[in-house]
Structures are given as C-alpha cells and as structure tokens.
Amino acid sequence: MGATKSDQFTKGQNDLASLAKALGHPARIAIIEYLLKVDSCICGDIVGVLPLAQPTVSQHLKELKNAGLIKGNIEGTAICYCIDEEGFEKIKSFFDHITVSLSKKKFDCC
Amino acid sequence: MGATKSDQFTKGQNDLASLAKALGHPARIAIIEYLLKVDSCICGDIVGVLPLAQPTVSQHLKELKNAGLIKGNIEGTAICYCIDEEGFEKIKSFFDHITVSLSKKKFDCC
C-alpha cells in the first residue's frame, strides 16, 4: 500500500489533481509568481531568486513543465521558461465551475 | 534532507501551496465534485461513493477540512460535510490574478 490508486479515478480527476499537486509546494508557487512579475519570460536568474540549491530549483521547474504549467525553450546558454496558459486555463475552468455551482446552491447548512 | 523549507517562503506562498496540495489527489477532487453534485451537503454515503476504505476516506476528508476547503458538523450518528466557500475563494482569486496578468502580458515567446 501507499501508492495513490490513480486507476480507480477518472482521467479528469487525475488530470486536475496533477495540476493542483504541481502547485502544492511554496517553491513552485514562488516560481509562478516570479514569472508573472517579470516582464519577460527570460528568467536565467530564477535560481538566485529562490532559497534553494540549483538542482532543487531545476527539479521544481521540471515538475511544473511536466504538469503543463510552464514552457521552456533552450536559449543559448540559458533556458527560457514562461507560463503555459493552457494548463492554467484547465484549472481556472474548474474553479469557475465551482463558483457557478456555489452561487446556485446553498452550502450554508454547516 | 527531504522536508519542505516552508520557513523560507512567505505566508501567502505557503497558504496557497497548502490549498493546492489539498486538491492534489484524485480522491479529494472526487470528494469535492461529489459535494458539488449532491443537492444537500448531508453526505453520509461518501464512503460508498469512493473506491477506498473507510479510514482512508476519513483521512482525506480530514485533510480537506484542515485546508479549509470543506466544513463538517456532527449530525447525530453521521457527519455533515459541505464545501467551505472561503477556501475556494482564496484559490480562485489567485487564478483570477493570473488570468489578469496573462491578458496584460505576452508570454508567447516560448
């Protein structure tokens, strides 16, 4: 035991959980916030911004990329990372759906 | 090492990460979807809906509750769980902020 029973849930549930999981670490939230703050998506200085060692940052970037939340291109000796709007669209539509449901129903019995 | 360096990040970053992390499991996504689907927030049959054992479901419910995404009241021999709108508001405002940022800037260089 111990492994998530992914095959027992729908693809939609697993996809959403993967996106949320990728955002479930303060370092990765910080990376996204930094990408939103800087004007360009060239961010060769991302390692210097975070309180973590270079391999650790590289790993977090990889996870965000795998989840479809950021995109990266080789740019000479540096890597150009930027927001992947597609991934964020998926999460946003989930929360928009929740907002609509909440406005229709009354969940104030608790 | 292996423990998350939470103290190196801001409270806002940690709070957001905690909320996202709580949604980072398909079973917890399934629980939220179920709560949105049923008309009432009385959900004594939540264990029967999920492909997991009762203690595991109880644990997932506890995590959602700790994260502030659901609320629970003792209701006789059953527990009444329902959506906690406050938690979802926090996440939604984060994604709304991202959407605004994305519409202002061009992240299409990658």
Place this chain on the structure above:
DNA sequence: TTATTTTATCGTAATATTGCAATATATAAA
C-alpha cells in the same frame, strides 16, 4: 443495558516527495 451503525484514530507498510552534493551536458567566450 446491549446491539448496531457511523466516523475517527492508531499503527504500520509501501510508496512518493524534497533537497542537495557530485557530476554531466551544452553553449559561449577567450
């Protein structure tokens, strides 16, 4: 009172995540 029912907690095994030193890879500059 003694069942019965429902949810929570404990204990533990299996697996996953986090973090970093060491090292590899790749491009640019000298």
Place this chain on the structure above:
DNA sequence: TTTATATATTGCAATATTACGATAAAATAA
C-alpha cells in the same frame, strides 16, 4: 581547443503521503 557559465541528471538520505486493518468513540435503536 580550453575555460567559463548555466542548466540537467544521478544518487542518496530525510521526510511526507497514501492506504488499510484493527480498534476506539459516539450516538441511536432495540
């Protein structure tokens, strides 16, 4: 070519998560 610079990968230790059987707790029903 050699050197410098930047990012990726490997390997491993520390910690966290996931899942469930066993058991406890709490309220209702008989």
